[in-house]
Amino acid sequence: xxxxxxxxxxxxxxxxxxxxxxxxxxxxxxxxxxxxxxxxxxxxxxxxxxxxxxxxxxxxxxxxxxxxxxxxxxxxxxxxxxxxxxxxxxxxxxxxxxxxxxxxxxxxxxxxxxxxxxxxxxxxxxxxxxxxxxxxxxxxxxxxxxxxxxxxxxxxxxxxxxxxxxxxxxxxxxxxxxxxxxxxxxxxxxxxxxxxxxxxxxx
Numbered sequence: 001x002x003x004x005x006x007x008x009x010x011x012x013x014x015x016x017x018x019x020x021x022x023x024x025x026x027x028x029x030x031x032x033x034x035x036x037x038x039x040x041x042x043x044x045x046x047x048x049x050x051x052x053x054x055x056x057x058x059x060x061x062x063x064x065x066x067x068x069x070x071x072x073x074x075x076x077x078x079x080x081x082x083x084x085x086x087x088x089x090x091x092x093x094x095x096x097x098x099x100x101x102x103x104x105x106x107x108x109x110x111x112x113x114x115x116x117x118x119x120x121x122x123x124x125x126x127x128x129x130x131x132x133x134x135x136x137x138x139x140x141x142x143x144x145x146x147x148x149x150x151x152x153x154x155x156x157x158x159x160x161x162x163x164x165x166x167x168x169x170x171x172x173x174x175x176x177x178x179x180x181x182x183x184x185x186x187x188x189x190x191x192x193x194x195x196x197x198x199x200x201x202x203x
Contacts, residue, residue, distance in 0.1 A: 003079055016076045017093060020064035028095045046108025050100050054110055099129045116140060122148035
């Protein structure tokens with residue numbers, strides 16, 4: 001749970017959440033039949049396995065859905081004790097569909113991260129799973145480029161990509177000097193340190 005200040009259409013609001021929920025819709029304005037209509041002979045096994053192995057999560061979701069407005073306000077008051085009911089309203093902020101994948105040992109597992117799925121010819125790609133935050137969006141887009149445009153990524157785009165991303169995470173894991181150099185450059189670009197302190201960052 002967290003408190004966030006947001007400005008939407010020039011109007012400032014204070015948001016608190018998230019509160020968990022459950023629906024059989026796959027989209028915010030979809031149909032309640034989305035989940036039942038998605039069941040096939042090939043996926044019912046993994047779905048039942050996930051239901052079996054995630055009873056605690058199911059109980060948690062049910063308890064969250066059954067919460068009254070007063071109970072939700074009590075959660076808010078742990079952060080903001082002076083919160084008054086008349087100053088707050090409940091909003092459906094968004095929706096996500098969790099991925100269920102087949103697993104040779106468990107039958108099926110629930111994925112909480114994000115996964116990029118792309119056609120073999122690169123003509124179509126989709127991002128499935130949890131909402132990606134700023135920390136993973138860059139790596140997701142790099143993966144998208146490499147999977148959907150492999151020839152260009154290795155050819156005409158290679159120089160520009162290397163200019164933007166002089167090192168990937170695997171390289172930085174083993175090259176401490178390069179890591180310190182790029183970290184200093186990033187800090188200067190983001191104005192986290194003064195340029196005059198650049199030498200001190202190498203110490």
